[in-house]
Amino acid sequence: MRTLIRLRxxxxxxxxxxxxxxxxxxxxxxxxxxxTPAQAAVLAALESDRDERDLLAANEASQVYALLMRLRRGNWLAATLVCAGTVRLTVHPTGGRHAANLTALLAIAEPQDSAVLSRFAVLRREDDHLVLESPRSGFTVHLDDPSLLDMDDPVVRHVLCACGLAVLADADEASAWSPHELWFHARTRQGRHEYPWGATRRFSPPPGRWPTGPGLPLLKPDVVCDVPLTEAMETRRSIRVHDAIPLTAAQLGEFLFRTARTRCTWSLDGVQLLDRPYPSAGALHELEIYPVVRDVTGVPQGLYHYDSHDHRLVPVEADESLVARLAGNAAAAARMTGQPQVLFVITARFGRVMWKYESMGYALTLKNVGVLMSAMYLVATAMRLAPCAVGGGDADLFAAAAGLDYETESSVGEFVLGSAPSPVRCPESSPVTFTPGRTPRGSLAAEWTRQGHWTPH
Incomplete structure (x- = not known):
């Protein structure tokens, strides 16, 4: 078996x-x-596969050896194993700080008779070969022969164990991380991979405005919502009970106006950018809001799309049974005893961020969802309404209900809103008292906390 090396x-x-x-x-x-001239010649030769023995056989072997050792220590070399003239696998260091010198690892790793793939290892296809990698490893291994995954070959087992891609069959890999979450964390941040990252602008950007049709205009608030920011932040709570008196169309319009309207648009280098009340990566604003209206005075029940540019609700043709399931699922996830008056399904038009922010676009989308939900909580608290973020939802169900393509636009968050019981809606009669820096207190707060309707999250 021969080992060929080249620059990674x-x-x-x-x-x-x-x-x-x-x-x-x-x-x-x-x-x-x-x-030296000999070192420069070797470095140029390493643009392609070379047998290390041939490189060392040339003149100035000591200088060449010193260069190769430096390249190994810096994880600049990929290594290919060749058996009987056939390439078996190639090991590529990621170049991140987590990587370690493969030669050193092979020297200290003991050959294992019994080894299995790590539960954090991921196998995928790239061009005409398979790629094996893990968020816990500083290497990727390209396999030219799928049968190597059986790990019958002791050399293969040795290499995969040294790279951290395989472990002993009885190894304890217990971790609070699930494999896909650790993979997502590692691949959307720098340090453990060398894939394109950041504002690569590799794809074409979709338009900023969602195509829409005629809809129901919403009222724009003509008064200032002047609750102090500190009070809104300190009294913010998830409220899971809605008043018998439903939200009004005016309240729904004010809430959407203050949280998610598009204030202006402009173009930069041919890309349409947007400005909304909450920040968004690159001013791209990929998030869309679909209100599921169940009980709002002045707005018929149904699924709508919020046209943030013209501040209106555009009806979405949808199967009523699927829409009812969306509301029911949200109520169950939020531990509500009744149906939500309004469920906001937050979707992402993924192409709006992924055309620019390659490999980190989805992570940015989730951050944007959190920012939007925070704004929703504060505005709802200032308006004396009942807000509650929902921990998760059924993206397939919503895609079926709204007729969306799962990979083009899909749900990434849910938020429930309703009218709060009258003591909260009317501050002058509320038994809940507020002191900056302290938790709201009073009989209503205690009772709702006991019943699980009001929780400090």
Missing amino acids: AGVVVRTCPDGTTRLVSRTGAESLGAL
Whole structure:
């Protein structure tokens, strides 16, 4: 079995004006200083696969060896195992700080007779080979032969164990992390991969405005909502009980106006950008709101899309049974005893962020959802309404109800809103008292906390 080495993918060799040589990748750079002619020739040869023995057989073997050791320590080299003229696998360091020198790992790792893939390992296809990687590993392994996953070959077992992609069959991999959550965390932040990250702008941006039709105009508030910010933040609670007197169309309109309207649009380099009351990555504002109206005075029941540009509700043709299931699921998830007066299903038009923020677009979307929900809580509290964020929802069910393509636009958050019981809706008669820096107290607060309708989250 032979081992071939080469510079790992994505590494660029640069000659600086002072004659020194520098290696650059997405995750870092290293100066190699002034190279000897033999070292420069070896570095150029490593643009393709080379047998290390052949490189060392040339002149100035000590200088070449010193260069190869430095490249290994910096995780600049990929290694390919060849058996009987057939490539078996190639190991690529990620280049992140978590990576470690493969040669050193192979030297200290003991060959294992019994090994299985780590439960955090992920296998996927890339071009004509399989890629095995893990958020716990500093390496990716490209497999040219799928049968290697059986790990009958002791050399393969040794390599995968050294890379952290395989473990002993009886190893304890207990962790609070689920594999997909740790994978998501590692791949949407820097440090453990070298995939495109940040504002790569690799795709074409979709338009900023959601295509829409005629709808129901909503009233715009003509008064200032002047509850102090500190009071709204300190008294904010999830309220799971709605008053017998429902929300009004005016309240619904004011709530959407203050939280999610599009205040203006403009173009930059051909991209339509938006301004709303809450911040969004790159001013792209990919989030859309679909109110499921169950009990609002002046608004018929049904599923709507909120046209944030013209501040109106646009009816969405949907199966009533599916819409009822959406509301019922939200009520159950929020532990409500009755149906929500309004359920806001928050969707993301993923292309609005993913065209620009490659590999971190979905993470940004989830952050944007949190920012929007925070704004919803504060506005609802200032308006003396009953807000409650819902921990999760059925994206497939909503896609079926709204007729959306799951991968183009899908639900990413749910939020329930209703009219609060009269002591909360009317501050002058509320037994709940407020002191900055302290939890609201009073008989209503105690009773709702006991019943689970009002919780401090």
